[in-house]
Amino acid sequence: MEAAxxxxxxxxxxxxxxxxxxxxxxEWLTTKDHKKIGIMYLVSLAVVFLVAGLLAMAVRxxxxxxxxxxxxADQYNQTFTLHGIMMVxxxxxxxxxxxxxxxxxxxxxxxxxVAFPRLNLASWYVYxxxxxxTVAALLIGQLDTGWTFYTPYSSQQGSAVIFMTAAIFVSGFxxxxxxxxxxVTIHKMRAPGMTWNRLPLFIWGLYxxxxxxxxxxxxxxxxxxxxxxxxxxxxxxxxxxxGGDPILFQHFFWFYSHPAVYIMILPAFGIxxxxxxxxxxxxxxxxxxxxxxxxxxxxxxxxxxGHHMFVSGQSAIxxxxxxxxTYLIGIPSGIKIFNWVATMYKGSVWLQTxxxxxxxxxxxxxxxxxxxxxxxxxxxxxHLHDTYFVVGHFHYVMxxxxxxxxxxxxxxxxxxxxGRMYSEMLGKIAAGLIFIGFNVTFFTQLxxxxxxxxxxxxxxxxRFAGLHQLSTIGSFILAAGLFLVLGYALHSLFxxxxxxQNPWAAATLEWTNVAAVPDPHNFTSTPLVTxxxxxxxxxxxxxxxxDGQASGDGAGIDEDLLSPPEAAPAAPGDEPKQ
Amino acid sequence: MNDSGSFxxxxxxxxxAAEIDGLFYFVYWASAIIFVGVVAAMVYFxxxxxxxxxxxxxxxxxxSRLLEISWIVIPTILVLLVFTWGFQxxxxxxxxxxxxxxxxxxxxxxxxxxxxxxxxxxxxxxxVPADRPVKINLSSREGDVIHSFFVPQxxxxxxxxxxxxxxxxxxxxxxxxxxxxxxxxxxxxxxAMIGDVNVMPQDEFDEWVDGAVxxxxxxxxxxxxxxxxxxxxxxxxxxIDGSDGVGPTMQGLHGRDRDxxxxxxVEADENYLRQMIVEPTSQVVEGYRAGIMPSFAHLDERQVxxxxxxxxxxxxx
Numbered sequence: 001m002e003a004a005x006x007x008x009x010x011x012x013x014x015x016x017x018x019x020x021x022x023x024x025x026x027e028w029l030t031t032k033d034h035k036k037i038g039i040m041y042l043v044s045l046a047v048v049f050l051v052a053g054l055l056a057m058a059v060r061x062x063x064x065x066x067x068x069x070x071x072x073a074d075q076y077n078q079t080f081t082l083h084g085i086m087m088v089x090x091x092x093x094x095x096x097x098x099x100x101x102x103x104x105x106x107x108x109x110x111x112x113x114v115a116f117p118r119l120n121l122a123s124w125y126v127y128x129x130x131x132x133x134t135v136a137a138l139l140i141g142q143l144d145t146g147w148t149f150y151t152p153y154s155s156q157q158g159s160a161v162i163f164m165t166a167a168i169f170v171s172g173f174x175x176x177x178x179x180x181x182x183x184v185t186i187h188k189m190r191a192p193g194m195t196w197n198r199l200p201l202f203i204w205g206l207y208x209x210x211x212x213x214x215x216x217x218x219x220x221x222x223x224x225x226x227x228x229x230x231x232x233x234x235x236x237x238x239x240x241x242x243g244g245d246p247i248l249f250q251h252f253f254w255f256y257s258h259p260a261v262y263i264m265i266l267p268a269f270g271i272x273x274x275x276x277x278x279x280x281x282x283x284x285x286x287x288x289x290x291x292x293x294x295x296x297x298x299x300x301x302x303x304x305x306g307h308h309m310f311v312s313g314q315s316a317i318x319x320x321x322x323x324x325x326t327y328l329i330g331i332p333s334g335i336k337i338f339n340w341v342a343t344m345y346k347g348s349v350w351l352q353t354x355x356x357x358x359x360x361x362x363x364x365x366x367x368x369x370x371x372x373x374x375x376x377x378x379x380x381x382x383h384l385h386d387t388y389f390v391v392g393h394f395h396y397v398m399x400x401x402x403x404x405x406x407x408x409x410x411x412x413x414x415x416x417x418x419g420r421m422y423s424e425m426l427g428k429i430a431a432g433l434i435f436i437g438f439n440v441t442f443f444t445q446l447x448x449x450x451x452x453x454x455x456x457x458x459x460x461x462x463r464f465a466g467l468h469q470l471s472t473i474g475s476f477i478l479a480a481g482l483f484l485v486l487g488y489a490l491h492s493l494f495x496x497x498x499x500x501q502n503p504w505a506a507a508t509l510e511w512t513n514v515a516a517v518p519d520p521h522n523f524t525s526t527p528l529v530t531x532x533x534x535x536x537x538x539x540x541x542x543x544x545x546x547d548g549q550a551s552g553d554g555a556g557i558d559e560d561l562l563s564p565p566e567a568a569p570a571a572p573g574d575e576p577k578q
Numbered sequence: 579m580n581d582s583g584s585f586x587x588x589x590x591x592x593x594x595a596a597e598i599d600g601l602f603y604f605v606y607w608a609s610a611i612i613f614v615g616v617v618a619a620m621v622y623f624x625x626x627x628x629x630x631x632x633x634x635x636x637x638x639x640x641x642s643r644l645l646e647i648s649w650i651v652i653p654t655i656l657v658l659l660v661f662t663w664g665f666q667x668x669x670x671x672x673x674x675x676x677x678x679x680x681x682x683x684x685x686x687x688x689x690x691x692x693x694x695x696x697x698x699x700x701x702x703x704x705x706v707p708a709d710r711p712v713k714i715n716l717s718s719r720e721g722d723v724i725h726s727f728f729v730p731q732x733x734x735x736x737x738x739x740x741x742x743x744x745x746x747x748x749x750x751x752x753x754x755x756x757x758x759x760x761x762x763x764x765x766x767x768x769x770a771m772i773g774d775v776n777v778m779p780q781d782e783f784d785e786w787v788d789g790a791v792x793x794x795x796x797x798x799x800x801x802x803x804x805x806x807x808x809x810x811x812x813x814x815x816x817x818i819d820g821s822d823g824v825g826p827t828m829q830g831l832h833g834r835d836r837d838x839x840x841x842x843x844v845e846a847d848e849n850y851l852r853q854m855i856v857e858p859t860s861q862v863v864e865g866y867r868a869g870i871m872p873s874f875a876h877l878d879e880r881q882v883x884x885x886x887x888x889x890x891x892x893x894x895x
Contacts, residue, residue: 073766073767073769073770073824074766074867077763077765077766077768144765144766146763150723150724150762150763152723152724152740153723153724153763153764153765156723156869158869240739240740240741240742241720241721241740246724246739246740247739280627280636281629281634281635281636282636282638282639283638283639285639285641286641286646289646310668311726311735311736311737312737313736313737313739313742313744316668316669316672319668320665320668323661323664323665324661327657327658327660327661330653330657331650331653331654331657334649334653335646335649335650337616338616338649341616341619341620341623342639342645344620344623344624344627345623345627345639346627346636346637346639347623347627347636347639348627348628348629348630348634348635348636349623349624349627349628349629350628350629351624351628359620359624362616362617362620363617363620366612366613366616366617367613370609370612370613371609373605373609373657373660374602374605374606374609376661376664377601377602377605377660377661377663377664378661378664378665378667378668379594379597379598379601379664379665379666379667379668379670379671380598380601380602380605380664381664382598382668382671382733382734382735383598383602383730383733383734383735385735385761386726386728386735386761386762387761447585447586450586450587450602451583451586451587451588451730452588452728452730452731452757452759454728454759454760454761454769455761455763456763456768456769457768457769458768458769459769459770460769461757461772505632536635536636537635537638543633543635
């Protein structure tokens with residue numbers, strides 16, 4: 001990010017932007033600017049994603065064939081455990097809200113910043129503390145409980161578990177801080193005219209997410225504290241050897257961890273709504289249904305945790321009730337899918353890279369949702385539980401859903417964040433590689449699982465060899481796609497074309513009323529909102545006065561022509577350094 | 579139902595499998611139709627309404643109440659149907675017929691042992707009669723962790739907990755050997771915690787089970803030791819042919835010098851072997867981890883001695 005800032009300040013007569021304003025390391029580390037905090041989260045999370053992704057590659061490599069081995073059983077167990085913990089608790093849970101939520105939310109509602117900028121900065125430090133504790137747990141050694149920490153196995157693994165659970169406890173506070181901040185910001189800091197019915201759907205998604213973050217995260221904190229107390233004071237809570245109940249741990253764990261999957265997916269729904277509306281240039285079909293179904297999912301999400309425990313020995317009545325509620329929660333997700341597809345109807349569909357990710361999302365998340373219905377069927381789940389089918393389903397929802405949406409969102413807001421365009425051609429190639437690689441990797445896992453392959457197996461019986469090999473090959477393709485993204489993203493920071501103010505011809509405030517690279521205070525004057533976020537028919541300004549200049553991908557367009565005068569931030573007396 | 583299974587599901591070898599497969603394929607085809615519909619509409623719209631000019635101004639589409647209501651109501655009916663069907667089959671799965679043949683099953687890290695009504699015992703092998711309901715009462719060994727009993731060809735699975743009983747039942751309708759997997763992650767040897775389920779005709783089973791009762795008092799120490807070695811699942815981690823496993827091999831162990839983690843070197847004599855059976859964390863050899871092997875202090879004196887004698891008999895000459 002600093003490179004981009006330096007590059008930006010090289011150019012003469014550059015207006016003041018958040019990137020060339022207060023650029024020292026100290027100023028970054030003490031910044032209260034939501035945009036810079038978003039970028040700090042972006043860099044931290046990218047590192048976590050890279051490490052956890054490489055761990056996944058090690059797992060796939062180990063499973064390539066029954067005879068081939070790169071590590072011992074214990075190392076394998078530690079590898080998948082770390083992959084799970086890092087991806088879930090340190091990457092996907094914070095990802096979209098902390099990176100794009102932080103950057104985009106105030107811009108989209110017309111605010112100067114979030115409601116509590118210091119709390120926002122604190123959340124990043126708390127997150128980093130959690131990350132460092134995770135590394136400490138690593139160094140202390142040999143954590144191999146899986147990301148679910150099921151007792152009594154985890155009770156027998158010693159101090160590494162205590163450190164790791166403490167790390168999760170701490171990083172949970174980062175989530176709570178962010179959630180609290182967003183709720184207050186959305187309630188109190190909307191620009192004049194930005195009514196609830198005019199909120200972009202990304203904001204609705206973040207709002208629903210924040211509610212879950214604030215209400216559910218304390219439960220995992222309490223559970224982790226109980227786990228620590230049990231081990232240090234030897235009081236029986238979960239460990240049957242001390243008179244505790246291991247099933248109780250599963251209830252507590254899933255009481256958080258199921259709502260947590262909605263923390264991971266609800267903001268993704270928001271991004272997809274933005275992308276599909278903008279690139280179809282059509283008002284979102286069923287705005288109210290999409291907005292309210294997010295809130296409905298957030299609420300119902302608290303009542304379905306028991307569907308992770310159909311074969312645990314919980315009572316049949318509980319299982320039946322949990323199964324029924326699980327179906328009810330499937331309906332709002334289905335409604336969203338239909339609404340998004342219907343939004344494209346009679347639109348003007350522009351297949352740029354972000355839209356390709358949105359369409360990938362529709363494809364993959366539909367599979368994720370339907371396989372979710374499959375594992376929600378009580379009797380069928382008995383067969384599928386704890387097999388690769390569940391692993392496949394989970395990755396279709398989390399990676400095919402959340403991560404695809406994150407990638408789409410990153411491509412979509414990249415010009416606003418960095419002021420640069422990336423290579424559209426490479427972007428499309430990478431999106432294609434990721435889509436193909438993802439399906440080869442995880443569709444085979446669905447088949448493996450329904451054929452009976454249990455999860456978390458270091459070795460497997462011969463009849464699974466072919467599918468495992470295919471899945472590993474798929475993961476190479478997937479990794480190639482992701483590294484390509486990393487490559488052209490870094491390239492674009494230094495050599496990318498200058499982004500115009502509104503390269504996608506979007507109609508939300510961060511594109512229409514904010515400069516190409518945002519001003520440190522976002523808006524030069526408080527915007528007055530007079531239409532809905534997707535009312536393209538009322539948004540004449542995005543059509544560039546009809547000459548088409550504002551609707552390109554930024555290539556070959558003089559950005560000066562593109563900035564509406566009211567948004568051009570040319571504050572006097574603030575000349576950039578020569 | 580066919581012998582090699584289908585693209586999605588393995589061979590179906592129990593009476594409940596047919597119903598569960600039927601349900602699986604109902605959900606599968608309903609899902610496939612919805613999925614193809616969604617993707618086809620998406621691809622068609624993306625092509626038909628592709629942007630032809632940067633200044634395209636599409637006309638505003640009004641929302642259709644009817645359409646929205648239909649895609650709420652139809653999926654709701656579908657999932658309620660699937661729910662009801664799945665819940666009935668789940669009740670069937672959870673209710674063993676009263677005439678079921680009962681076997682006691684114990685899971686431990688990392689193996690399975692089964693005790694039949696007449697006292698016969700098997701390890702990592704479950705023998706059952708065909709065409710008769712069989713109920714397995716499961717528990718995990720004291721101080722052990724959660725395991726899970728899974729036979730893919732029977733479509734049954736049940737978690738196995740310490741200090742608590744759970745049960746699973748099935749009626750195998752095909753003879754042959756099927757896989758028994760542990761599906762609840764339990765540590766180093768999780769993926770090696772595999773057993774065989776042998777389904778045999780009733781008369782063959784009766785013959786086997788009658789002949790399988792052993793008189794331990796009449797056995798020599800080395801024979802009893804071999805039996806104990808298998809029953810306690812020692813072979814899950816310790817090979818007897820010199821190959822390395824989770825734990826050291828037993829072949830030629832007796833009399834060898836062992837380099838311990840604390841730097842000492844001791845000879846693996848009878849007292850060392852005995853000590854490591856009853857208190858396995860006390861003198862762990864360099865390169866292995868303490869805490870994986872549970873204590874076998876609950877074995878009686880003759881059984882421990884028998885194990886030591888058996889290990890001594892594995893000397894390579």
